[in-house]
Amino acid sequence: MAIELRVPTILRTYTGGAKAVSGDGTTLAELIDDVDGSHPGIKERIVDGGDLRRFVNVYVNDEDVRFTGGLKTGVRDGDVVVVLPAVAGG
Amino acid sequence: MLTVDSATYDAIVAHARRDHPDEACGVVAGPAGSDRPERFVPMLNAAMSPTFYEFDSTDLLKLYKEMDERDEEPVVIYHSHTATDAYPSRTDIALAQEPGAHYVLVSTRDGAHDPAHDGPLEFRSYRIVDGDVTEEEVRVVPSHDGARRD
Numbered sequence: 001m002a003i004e005l006r007v008p009t010i011l012r013t014y015t016g017g018a019k020a021v022s023g024d025g026t027t028l029a030e031l032i033d034d035v036d037g038s039h040p041g042i043k044e045r046i047v048d049g050g051d052l053r054r055f056v057n058v059y060v061n062d063e064d065v066r067f068t069g070g071l072k073t074g075v076r077d078g079d080v081v082v083v084l085p086a087v088a089g090g
Numbered sequence: 091m092l093t094v095d096s097a098t099y100d101a102i103v104a105h106a107r108r109d110h111p112d113e114a115c116g117v118v119a120g121p122a123g124s125d126r127p128e129r130f131v132p133m134l135n136a137a138m139s140p141t142f143y144e145f146d147s148t149d150l151l152k153l154y155k156e157m158d159e160r161d162e163e164p165v166v167i168y169h170s171h172t173a174t175d176a177y178p179s180r181t182d183i184a185l186a187q188e189p190g191a192h193y194v195l196v197s198t199r200d201g202a203h204d205p206a207h208d209g210p211l212e213f214r215s216y217r218i219v220d221g222d223v224t225e226e227e228v229r230v231v232p233s234h235d236g237a238r239r240d
Contacts, residue, residue, distance in 0.1 A: 062151060088137075088145070
């Protein structure tokens with residue numbers, strides 16, 4: 001088992017076009033680090049400094065992680081993590 | 091070029107007018123790879139602002155899951171400007187993250203929000219990729235069946 005990370009179109013340049021990749025970790029931060037190890041560069045597009053980028057949404061099992069602890073949100077085998085760029089503008 | 095059927099065009103304009111003076115936003119989904127905007131999906135502007143729009147994060151997830159199940163993509167992403175022209179703002183350009191989409195802008199300024207307004211209405215479409223904006227022609231057709239015949 002592993003954790004599935006679903007990647008939006010704009011980040012699939014880092015995954016060779018794959019819509020989903022898998023990784024491990026006990027928190028969202030660890031999972032992103034692990035995925036960045038095999039897909040270098042993807043982390044920088046999701047995380048800025050020590051926090052999630054303002055206009056990138058991340059969901060663990062359909063819950064927006066902004067309400068569950070952000071990068072500290074716990075994850076485990078079998079979880080599905082979805083990354084979606086915000087649709088926003090001025 | 092963006093080809094859009096008249097019912098979808100009218101629905102986008104009606105939504106922009108309804109939400110004026112706040113910005114309205116939404117997508118028109120279509121079969122993946124088809125470039126045909128077929129399914130009009132008005133979204134809530136979670137910012138409820140005359141100068142900013144953002145899809146609600148829960149609605150955004152629901153929308154993308156639904157499109158995934160139907161093998162669709164966001165062919166059009168639209169929003170309105172309510173006091174300025176229908177051209178992407180610096181914020182629009184910085185935040186555009188769907189390089190495959192047609193970004194449609196409608197302006198409801200200068201009385202265009204009024205359904206009785208009989209002047210021209212600005213309805214323009216752009217590609218926004220890596221900060222580069224390219225305007226494209228908008229063609230309104232009676233229906234997509236019509237579009238396929240020519």
